[in-house]
Amino acid sequence: MILFHPQSTNKEGIYEQEIEVEGHLIDSMILTKIFDRIMDLKGDFEVKEFRIGKMKRDYSYAKLMVRGRDQDHLRILLEEMYRLGAFLPKVIQVKLVPAPADYILPDDFYSTTSHPTQIMVDNKWIKVKEQMMDKVIVVDRKTNLARCKFIREVRRGDLIVVGEYGIKIKPPERPREGTILFEFMSSRASSEKPSISIVKQIVRDLYKIKKEGGKIAVVAGPAIVHTGVDLSFAKMIKLGYVDVLLSGNALAVHDVEYVLFGTSLGMCIKDGSVSLKGYRNHLAAINEITKVGSLLKAVKKGILKKGIMFECIMNNVPFVLAGSIRDDGPLTDVITDTFQAQQKYKELLRDVKLVLMMASTLHSIAIGNLLPSTTKVVCVDINPAVVTKLTDRGTAQAAGIVSDVGTFLPVLVDQLERYPIK
Amino acid sequence: MILFHPQSTNKEGIYEQEIEVEGHLIDSMILTKIFDRIMDLKGDFEVKEFRIGKMKRDYSYAKLMVRGRDQDHLRILLEEMYRLGAFLPKVIQVKLVPAPADYILPDDFYSTTSHPTQIMVDNKWIKVKEQMMDKVIVVDRKTNLARCKFIREVRRGDLIVVGEYGIKIKPPERPREGTILFEFMSSRASSEKPSISIVKQIVRDLYKIKKEGGKIAVVAGPAIVHTGVDLSFAKMIKLGYVDVLLSGNALAVHDVEYVLFGTSLGMCIKDGSVSLKGYRNHLAAINEITKVGSLLKAVKKGILKKGIMFECIMNNVPFVLAGSIRDDGPLTDVITDTFQAQQKYKELLRDVKLVLMMASTLHSIAIGNLLPSTTKVVCVDINPAVVTKLTDRGTAQAAGIVSDVGTFLPVLVDQLERYPIK
Amino acid sequence: MILFHPQSTNKEGIYEQEIEVEGHLIDSMILTKIFDRIMDLKGDFEVKEFRIGKMKRDYSYAKLMVRGRDQDHLRILLEEMYRLGAFLPKVIQVKLVPAPADYILPDDFYSTTSHPTQIMVDNKWIKVKEQMMDKVIVVDRKTNLARCKFIREVRRGDLIVVGEYGIKIKPPERPREGTILFEFMSSRASSEKPSISIVKQIVRDLYKIKKEGGKIAVVAGPAIVHTGVDLSFAKMIKLGYVDVLLSGNALAVHDVEYVLFGTSLGMCIKDGSVSLKGYRNHLAAINEITKVGSLLKAVKKGILKKGIMFECIMNNVPFVLAGSIRDDGPLTDVITDTFQAQQKYKELLRDVKLVLMMASTLHSIAIGNLLPSTTKVVCVDINPAVVTKLTDRGTAQAAGIVSDVGTFLPVLVDQLERYPIK
């Protein structure tokens, strides 16, 4: 019989295991979470060694003895510890098992966190690529490259990481000198923060990222058109502050409706009046694009002359419109297969430094699942529950703003114009 | 035995009564509500006569026979009809009974609606003054003046209207040519309406009211300070668009804290940084005002030099700060007795044409109870439930905007500056 | 030149047209909406004839002259009137134009409402089948059958209804004797209604529908599992109160996770404790089903022995799991193409009398778009904005309840057990 935790010892009914952890243990709350978790799980611990980082930038180090009441209890305790960044003093090779069939995982598969992860292969720590939460890690033995895969990407014979050994997770650290926004917003989402100041902080962050050559992705919902700020967003794209646009059918349909007819769901954006046959404008918008074949062709043929999709196309900003079951149409540009759309989202999110989510619940949650914990997230929504859900990542990398995109976006773009990057 | 409804007839077990109603019966939904209510209450009706207004501005008239299954059922039906604007063909004098003691009502007291009401005294229809909902009507027989009173205002011997006769209610009518905002917003509160267009409509309405010499009251919560737009609101007062300010302790305390220390609950409004001993600033703000005695004296002594309360005082805008149980302090200007504060609110609301409610639940609800249904209400709040509650008055006189006051108010004031009234 | 409205007359600069309308014009607010709309659009009208239904069950009839300031203005006015149920005195044949290509509509296509609609073909009124909102009407000239089609269903040569003539809409009527729930809930969604009484009313409605052989569809979100009431819902299915289940991947994955491991997203449902490797349970749940191939096979092989999906399969309740971009996995049972999933939803919704929507925003909105206005909708959600959005259909057929599904569902099922239908 193989012992699950080969290093754990059983001395006269005591099940214990030594673990180590290092990093900014205190202020990044790593040690707090480890102690918390042991107590929550009714385990016990002893601090065998502790060296605290003397200066602000120094790492701390701790060696703990964790004790459970039996083998299973200790297993639970240790597995939780590993996910919080602890590791065994004597490193073990990661275990790899081939997938028995397409889409099917070995029973003991390892499920990933969103934190940067390394695995021990051939006595070397290998960084896992394309880190995402709730995926599996597949290793290519020829190249010794490891990356996260969706279940649907798993193919028969893929070597999948199993068990909990030989894996080291680096929980996100509190930035030593954070971008101002994230310090400022360190508490939770609130509608009682000074809005203009927050906008200014976001602008400084966006500017800094662009100056350093970083990529910004924007997730945007159709409320941007309904609330009358289609052209504000279009200007943000033109200003060069959007490198990737991730959205769905509705944003593009309403943008086209607004550009072609001046309405949103039939209501005139300018003065709220009812327009001739306004109720059919969104179907007519879809029809105009379908006639020419795509948004790109509509721009080329001079049908679309302004607006969000126009600016994306003119400024070579790649976009993905993911299908959803509530779509009208949809436009021919929409990827109706949700798995394909996920893949396309993931591809465009590569190397993105910051994701700005505005008034879009479905697509924002989808994207949250595709991001490593190191990517910054700024979420703006009128519904505090959405903001909390999207920014509650246990990191200092997420800021939530409860605001009305219809008044927020013009203020943002007005500020962005003061920081030209082109 | 006195028959409750003296005009109702009982023909072989059928309990029926003829009623009349007139006005814009169709588009103001008066008749719809009457038919609805009868059906909800499982009564029956027959339309005896109906003249529809031929042109847009013509009144309609209906005579209905209402039938119940017994005397009590008919009573319920009729009382509901009266409250919806129906009246008996043959008018009866209103019945008055003296209050048996201070604060105590005769058992059969009549409870008011917020709609304009007339009572029949000495064969004449008398208009009830200070119309408010859920109050009683007191008649002075010497002057034959009638007005609404709070229970706490009732004194022994006051002649109180009882029963349901001799009372005529005029339900609010759909404006023939409404101010644009209220047409525009005719549907319910929404965060998916074009924000900038709505602001422009509000501005046109405010301007129109001021041009016609009307009064505007503003109810404002402390979020105006927290979200960093204290000075925007101050400018709105300076521009002459606020005739009355109704609020509580918190708005004034935070305004003073902001003016004296630049912080709101200790956070620097300008850049979100922490200020020296910021946590005690709101108590210190109270202390500074208490030392000199009042906000007025603080302005006079040059302690307060800008901000919301400063502009009220400099521009002779009367204000009431009503106490609440969650107050710190409170300031000496606060009326801590809630009944006295209610009286003071009511007094200042007299002749107000429009109430703008911003980010204040408690005081806005209080004011809703003090307004006749003819006063316009515009409510701005980030919480859709608050907006719905405050504008759901069954009239075309209320508009709700789900928005963030921190971005909404600067946009509003920016527009107001284009419509100078001073 | 063809006159747009062939019956409208132009007498010395007056553009006017006579229209008729009949039904429960007053209490179903048909006439109110017609008058409202004309005034909103700044048109004018004259009532030429009006016969009011004398008794509760009698229809009313009106003939109106509508006037616009020019031809275009009159067109807008009339098109709005038609959508509200008005029609021209002299009936015109509907106009049909073939689709120029697959998915492409003739420019003047008619966009449907959700209300029962008839079209005039060969001098006969034909009822349109599969009524849905924002679709087009396609007529088969061989059989003279008309039905609503999605844009994506349109094939080259399909005869599409264009223009606004020869079309008669029947707006929903206030039920003369509504099921109790919908009377009771006639006002809007509220969290301040007596919860237990509402549950009892829903139960009576569900029972009545089943007794009369009607079909009930349920839309359910994963919160049903998270809040710990998976087995309550399973019992509801077993009791025979669910004829169709419409949902997505998450409900099924969490149901399987709960059944196999007792957890929901890794948290033990029973006592909230953390389970061994709980964080990977939802992926493991997907893996178990993928291994055997489908939920059906998992039931047949004895892997799934209880829960929501188990009861659906055992009781022959058809279900559709629609894919979304935020899915993990997804399960092999999920339809990942959103257009195919829409089609499947539509198919199962045929003949459904009532849709109960619980804690599911995305799928509920999708379904709202697929329903005629005659289908009853009951929506239960903790978020008042969702409830309002889903039940705000301008009909007396929708009831919204703001409640916590975790305490609501057990109370509902407890009551349902008292009304056995099997």
Next chain:
Amino acid sequence: MILFHPQSTNKEGIYEQEIEVEGHLIDSMILTKIFDRIMDLKGDFEVKEFRIGKMKRDYSYAKLMVRGRDQDHLRILLEEMYRLGAFLPKVIQVKLVPAPADYILPDDFYSTTSHPTQIMVDNKWIKVKEQMMDKVIVVDRKTNLARCKFIREVRRGDLIVVGEYGIKIKPPERPREGTILFEFMSSRASSEKPSISIVKQIVRDLYKIKKEGGKIAVVAGPAIVHTGVDLSFAKMIKLGYVDVLLSGNALAVHDVEYVLFGTSLGMCIKDGSVSLKGYRNHLAAINEITKVGSLLKAVKKGILKKGIMFECIMNNVPFVLAGSIRDDGPLTDVITDTFQAQQKYKELLRDVKLVLMMASTLHSIAIGNLLPSTTKVVCVDINPAVVTKLTDRGTAQAAGIVSDVGTFLPVLVDQLERYPIK
């Protein structure tokens, strides 16, 4: 010139000060917050000494050198440290200054936190009584007793604590073996937790507190009556689980209306039907109580025979009804002066172990300001923003449940009946 921080040293332009802190520094996040705060404020630190508690129950100890860029910066840093529980190695006597007049504080007054606080007087640490947030500490030199006072309680000559020295705060610690609920709910408020399990945990906590002789206070809003669970709450009182009831006029008025007329705001609670003259029932309820003089007299005279207020009176449960500006009436039992009501609340909250807040925003926030951080708080509301606001105390002592009180309370009381304490 007096140095502000007498122990801080200035070595060649370096402004630094040694501080100490002890307790469960890691898992109670005390040290995390200290490090965080220094970094937020752009200060620097060095860990001079650190002893970590080896076992779960051992205290840790740290000595830090904090550095600022100048005297003012260091002051800010240190004052923040003190509020987080740090203290100076060499203790200084607290400084006391007499209040110059009634209600007026010395300029440098110390503003309290809600955490247990000690002050150094005559070389002894004295525990401050009646700990509340945002108050001042007054010391009686005769008895050397210290307690928190509201500004309004301050009288000329009262000795007020000023400055930041000689004060030691004990931040709340994570319970070593928490009551289960608070462990379970350790994350934030959520509507996606297993409701029934949570109710069971609350019941176990309430039972444990009562068994140990602890006091439970309940804050309750009128939604308890509107949602039809008046009698459930009445039963909870009868079962002995309510030691103090804190509320306002509305709860009592609606309770009386329900008991006397079976309605809530005129709607029949039992079946949602309309009652005869229902709209005046809440005024009539007030009138009935005013006639006899008080709720107590109404019970004695047999007018009130059941319900919430009846059970309070019959079971000697003290209650306070605080006035608010939105009140109708109010009842004679209501304290209309908000400052008096605050005082009365505070008095009844003395020694309370747990406060259960249900569906009441105003009174719950008021009470939050009166509680030390050691009192447990459980908050149940349908609005997630209210729950977050009320439980966001940075302690492990608060649990929030987003639920509908109308279905939550019956389930709670059903469980409480299984744990008889009488």
